[in-house]
Amino acid sequence: MQLPIQSQSTIYAEPWEEDGTPADLVEIARAADRAGFAYVASCDHVAIPRRLAPAMGTIWYDPLATLAFLAGVTERVRLLSHVAIVGLRHPLVTAKQYATLDHLSEGRLILGVGAGHVREEFDAVGADFERRGAVLDEAIDALRAALGPDEFPVHHGKLYDFEGLGQRPRPVQERVPVWVGGSSPAAVRRAAVRGDGWLPQGDPRERLPEQIAKLHRIRAEAGVDAPVVVGAITEPLYVGTPGWNVGRRTLHGAPEALAESLRAYRAMGVHQIQVRFRSRSRIELTDQIAAFGADVAPHLG
Structure with a gap:
């Protein structure tokens, strides 16, 4: 699941999140850890221009700081940047930060990367917005080297050009998974050719099979035979019968019925699903997380 509170776009944030606290984030991450969730995720934006603030808001926690904070209060759940806009920073800076996170969390990092879409934040830090796709392509290659086993x-x-520069600590993982976010043709191609995983962004169920087939076709044509982790973001969920209006798109009901609906993603070739629960408070959210882990997840296979 992507964490609430740490990013508050009007597209998905619940009203209670505006007053969310670090203590709330801790309880949510611990609930996900206990419930057997695969990962918790945090977004990345440096600064939101005034023209986008009404829709996106300006609350965007730094993903590295957020995930490092939560690494210290969890034990098993993995830590995903969904997604780090790596073109805003030099790969050696990104590698230093995320290698340290992997080291401190004893190997729980998943590095999700994306191209970004806000011109003003690229301009503000002197990054190339027009060529951000090409920048990301090479940044992934540079990060592969910088997050690999070699100290130099x-x-x-x-x-980017570097050699003879040592960085420690090294990641605990021999190969840090790099998952590529986005659903544009360029993003799907990038995930197919360079990624260990693909994080689609907003693809509805009916579009996913075509996108997944395209991903595998491009990967085969490129001669990449390593497995790739295919993800999906599900519809909003509510375990049980809600006593309030959760919206017409929200899947709700008995655990077995929810599981049956979610198993359709597996039939499409999806390996991991990212879920979001409708909630009116932090307590209702952590109750939903616990209910999903105990009552829905066992039916997913």
Whole structure:
């Protein structure tokens, strides 16, 4: 699941999140940890321009700081940046930060990356917005080297060039998973050719099979034979019968019925689903997390 509170776009944030606290984030992450969730995720935006603030809000926690904070209060759940806009920073800076997170969390990092879409934040930090796709492509290659086993990584590219510069601590994982976010043709191709996983962004169920087939076709044509983790973001969920209006798109009902609906994602070739629960408070959310882990997840297979 993507964590609430840490990003508050009007598209998905619940009203109670505006007053959410660090203590609430701790309880939510611990609930996900106890319930057997695969990961908790945090978003990345440096600054939101005034023209986008009414829709996006300006509350966007730094993902590295947020995930490091939660690493210290959880034991098993993995820590995903969904997604880090790596083109805003030099790959050696990104590698130093996330290698440290992997080290401190004893190997729980998943590095989700994306191209970004807000021109003003690129301009503010001196990053190239027009070429952000090409920048991301090379940044992934550079990060592969910088997050690998070598203390002195080597990368010679068009945009980034480094050798003879040591970085420790190294990641605990021999290969940090890099999941590529986005559903545009360029993002799907990038995930197919360079990613260990794909994080679609907003694809409805009916579009996913075509997108997944395209991903595998491009990957095969590129000669990449390593497995790829395919993700999906589900419809909003509510375990049980809600006593309030959860919206017409929200899946709700008995655990077995929810599980039957969610198993359709597996039939499409999806390996992991990212879920979001409708809630009116932190307590209702943690109750939903617990109910999902205890009553729905066992039916998912």
